[in-house]
Amino acid sequence: MPAPASPTAVRRVELVGQSGQDDRVHLLRAREIHAINAAITAGRPLLVRGEPGVGKSQLARAAATALGRAFVKHVIDSHTESRDLMWSFDAVKRLAEAQLAGALRDDIAKARSDLAVERFLHPGPLWWAFDWTNAEAQAALAQAERPSQPDDGDWRQGCVLLLDEIDKAEAEVPNGLLEALGAREFTPVGHRGPVRATGIPPLVVITTNEERVLPDAFLRRCLVLRLSLPETKEDLTAFLVARGRAHFPQASVALLRKAAELLHTDRAAAIHEQIRPYPGQAEYLDLLRAVLGMARGTRNHIKMLAVIRDYTLRKQADSVTTA
Numbered sequence: 001m002p003a004p005a006s007p008t009a010v011r012r013v014e015l016v017g018q019s020g021q022d023d024r025v026h027l028l029r030a031r032e033i034h035a036i037n038a039a040i041t042a043g044r045p046l047l048v049r050g051e052p053g054v055g056k057s058q059l060a061r062a063a064a065t066a067l068g069r070a071f072v073k074h075v076i077d078s079h080t081e082s083r084d085l086m087w088s089f090d091a092v093k094r095l096a097e098a099q100l101a102g103a104l105r106d107d108i109a110k111a112r113s114d115l116a117v118e119r120f121l122h123p124g125p126l127w128w129a130f131d132w133t134n135a136e137a138q139a140a141l142a143q144a145e146r147p148s149q150p151d152d153g154d155w156r157q158g159c160v161l162l163l164d165e166i167d168k169a170e171a172e173v174p175n176g177l178l179e180a181l182g183a184r185e186f187t188p189v190g191h192r193g194p195v196r197a198t199g200i201p202p203l204v205v206i207t208t209n210e211e212r213v214l215p216d217a218f219l220r221r222c223l224v225l226r227l228s229l230p231e232t233k234e235d236l237t238a239f240l241v242a243r244g245r246a247h248f249p250q251a252s253v254a255l256l257r258k259a260a261e262l263l264h265t266d267r268a269a270a271i272h273e274q275i276r277p278y279p280g281q282a283e284y285l286d287l288l289r290a291v292l293g294m295a296r297g298t299r300n301h302i303k304m305l306a307v308i309r310d311y312t313l314r315k316q317a318d319s320v321t322t323a
Helices: 030-042 056-067 091-104 108-114 125-130 132-142 172-183 216-220 233-247 253-273 281-294 298-312
Strands: 010-014 025-029 046-049 069-075 087-089 121-123 154-164 203-208 223-226
Touching: 010 056, 025 030, 025 056, 025 233, 030 046, 030 203, 030 223, 046 056, 056 069, 056 154, 056 203, 069 125, 121 132, 125 132, 125 154, 172 216, 233 253, 233 281, 253 281, 253 298, 281 298
Parallel strands: 046 203, 046 223, 069 154, 154 203
Antiparallel strands: 010 025, 087 121
């Protein structure tokens, strides 16, 4: 992916499948593009670290769009097992069909065929990323859905796989993921053979909010990109205003700057008092979206900032009420 000539320049990526006009753009910085290109070239997952709301998840989607690749997303939670990243088995549906077959007194040979494990095996995100054609065939057999492509990504150009919030899972999940990525294959239960990575290797983007320490062995096998907001008021304001202008071209510079200044004030107070989550880019865009939708004219917009501020920038009950 070509990077901007200047380290401070950005590449604008249109996310055509997004529902609202203000959400249909992502700005990729040069350092982010370099990290993406390095991960592709090295054949390693890209671990994106940073606090919530800095754009970690959307970075993966923007990368897929910029590269013209298919995009597959899987959100990890505390119940996720490493197997879920590769395949899932619909035991409930199989039990229901077995009970129906027994009630109808189906032919034993037909029942065995209809209840074959493979017919209830759903491809997981890594299966799609490794071998899209094989996953499509399995999804058709199991009557499972294929990943939607709102940005018209083409799996023939490769795949970007987003594994979101891996820090929510137990250590078994990143370790199991490493095993599959290292071997470039895995064998689902009941499948006729292993699923192997074919064609263009996938770009695997993994995000963490750093709520849990990840295994050292996992970190060593990833490239790591840390996303953070600028710390000084001047740099943070410039950063936010640029994002605000990209998302809301109709907004005045005065509104964008005032909203950024309010965020800096509340963010600095929250950091000082250690009140998490700290307001960031996501809250800034929510504030602008609400203000622009609820008032008309720059003067009214700026007045409305004070009204909406408490709901977007001060989300904790014990938030500091700094003027």
